[in-house]
Amino acid sequence: MRNSFVELHARQRAEALLDAGTGRELIGPLDNMISPQLEPQGIVPESDDGVVIMKGQINGKNVVIAAIEGAFQGGGIGEVSGAKIVSAFEQALADNKAGKTIYPIIILDTGGVRLQEANYGLLSISEIHNIVIALKKYVPVIGLVPGRVGSFGGMSITSALLSYLIGTDRARIGLNGPEVIEQEAGVREFDSSDKNLIWNTLGTKQRLATGIVDEIVDDDVVAFKQAIAAAITAHKDSHRDQKSDFYLTLLDQLDPTAPLDTVGYRKMFAAVQPETHHLAPAQASQTPGTPSRGRLWFEKLTGIQNAQSDVSTVLHAKKDGREYIAIVADEHNRFPRVRHGEVGLVEGFTVASVVNDLVAADKDKAVKTPIIMVVDVPSQAYGYKEELIGIHLSLAASAAAYARARQAGHPVVAFIPGDAVSGGFLAHGLQSNRLIALDDLGITIQAMSKASAARITQRTIAELEEATKHVPAMAYDIENYRKLGALYKLIEGVHSKDANDQAVATVQGVIQHALDSLEDAPTDLSFRYTNPIAVKSGRVATNKVRQMMAEQWPD
Incomplete structure (x- = not known):
């Protein structure tokens, strides 16, 4: 397609959305801010670590775009790529608090955590979640899911937190990929070779009908830009993460032992009349x-x-x-x-x-x-x-x-x-x-789990365990976790x-x-990268990204 948005790479997508002449990339390839976790595993890093941050304007309104490159490590989030998103959005939050309106946009083309950086990925994604929630007090946070990889893993949780989510019919959204479900629960639970089942379940047409996506547009740059502009102007927010009563009512009515297909779920979803749910405190009993x-x-x-x-x-x-x-x-x-x-x-x-x-x-x-x-x-x-x-x-x-x-x-x-x-x-x-x-x-x-991680990264479990000796973030034990500075x-x-x-x-x-x-401490998650272990060794790359973003952010 001549004006296809899906077929573009991350940098091209960001550039295509911005008004001509307004785009400026932050912590770009020439800064060579690569992940320090990949080369010890024999993996060639990328100079932008698979995330492109650009400031500019859309229809004259200030925006910052975080575009994830699905072609690099499946769009997986590691320490550097996560820190780029978080630090850019934190700068946007500071501007909005100061009365300088800027709208954050994130382009999701991601499998979630970059398994080669595992626990760094989890920490980074939780920090993305935190800043998205903080930003939504001031401006809508717009998400795009064009296609190719889609939005999976912890970044599917991110998609659910965003104010407004726009996709094409070439995108999929889900927490657990079919291969992982098959590995963990068996092929009878979810057959990863059944492409029709996958698309019917996780594709955006089904997701639109059941409240997971807000809008589907044509695979066209102009269509995306118009949808973004409309969402910004109307301050659209689906409040998707604040519908617990709706879903608890739905789950009260669900029989987990009965078959449920996409058509049946659409009907069930449409018929829900939410009831208020409040859980009383736990009580003592005679039965363990x-x-x-x-x-x-x-x-x-x-x-x-x-x-x-x-x-x-x-x-x-x-x-x-x-x-x-x-x-x-x-x-x-x-x-x-x-x-x-x-x-x-x-x-x-x-x-x-x-x-x-x-x-x-x-x-x-x-x-x-x-x-x-x-x-x-x-x-x-x-x-x-x-x-x-x-x-x-x-x-x-x-x-x-x-x-x-x-x-x-x-x-x-x-x-x-x-x-x-x-x-x-x-x-x-x-x-x-x-x-x-x-x-x-x-x-x-x-x-x-080790079995699923080995399958997804195309390694044996022995190779996976060998890699953990060189990259503490990949390890499974609490002693190595302490080295990251999170505790x-x-x-x-x-x-x-x-x-x-x-x-x-x-x-x-x-x-x-x-x-x-x-007491009197910040209400954010900054302790994780400002404590002595984090500063000395655990989050050195994070802190370097944060410093660079602070220096490059001002126009």
Whole structure:
């Protein structure tokens, strides 16, 4: 197509959208800001790390465009590429706060986390989520999903957070790619070779009919530019991440054991009449719940024995002025893909409801209730129905609720006694401004299971494990995670399954220390790259990008 937008690469897309003569690239190829994580793995880096940042104008209005290059590492987000987006959007936020209106636009052509940088990717994407939520208080944040790769993984969560999402009929959107679902749940759950099934489920025509995309345009540069201009002028915002009541009502009506296809889901979606949902605090009972590290520590920290809730997998309770929230396993859950503590559809939307209720209750209080997340999430749910309905919406609702709470002044601390993996960690953990973990090698922190990561990166598991020796961000253990600078405290001498009185007292003391550190502290996520470990080694590239962006941003 002569004026095709899909066929352009990232830099060409940004240039094509901007008014002639107004475009200026920031941290461009000549700055040679490459990822330091790739060459040690024998991967040739790109001089722009696969993300193009351009300032300019569209129809005379100031914009900043972040365009992701799907042809480089599948559009995966790593430390440098993520920092470019975050730092540019933070500059845009500062301008908007100062009364200098500038509209952020992000072009999504991405598989999510760059698995060769794994935990850096998760951190970066959570930081993108944070800045998008902050920006939406001032201006709409517009997203484009042209095609080729589409928008997957943690960046599909980003798409759900954006004010307005525009795509073509050549795009797909989903949290878990079909290959990953097939690897994790089996070919009967989602056959990755069935292209018709994939497009019918994840393609934008279905996504438009079920509220995941706002507008489909022709594959034409002018069509995209007109749609963007209209969205900016009208300040369009679908509030996609604030529809927990709608989806919880829908899920109340869903039979997970019954077949559900695209036509059936469209009918179900159209018929929903939302009902208000509020989850009461967990109560003590005589019957133990399914054992998990998350449940163990929630019960010990709150003093609630055999905690039960109307939503069996979400526990929350207030203790000593703190709100504790945990996502836990339930071996009898009616949704089979969340029986081991995974974050599924119900879990994300329910957590969002709990956090939003707390924020509303504290709205006029000078001192906000601290939120303590107890994190033991082995992943998000891998299932066909989850993708059809849009599990990324559920995770976005939870992440957004935590981000808004933190930005409103609630201290948010994540305590990690169990696993913290992938989208589950993005939804429940990474929007905290203090991360605490037990120094236990039984804890896994990563973006994807080894089997799925090996399949996606076309490596053997042995090759994957060898790479982790050279790149701490790819490792699965808590000791290597500490090297990234993301942790506020790694608690030594406490095992995740040994929550005795002394261990509980130790953890409570560290949580209090973290809360004390948040008095008069920023409500953003900056601690992760300003603490001594991050500055010295863990986030050196991030801080270099931030400095360069600050220097190059002014017109």
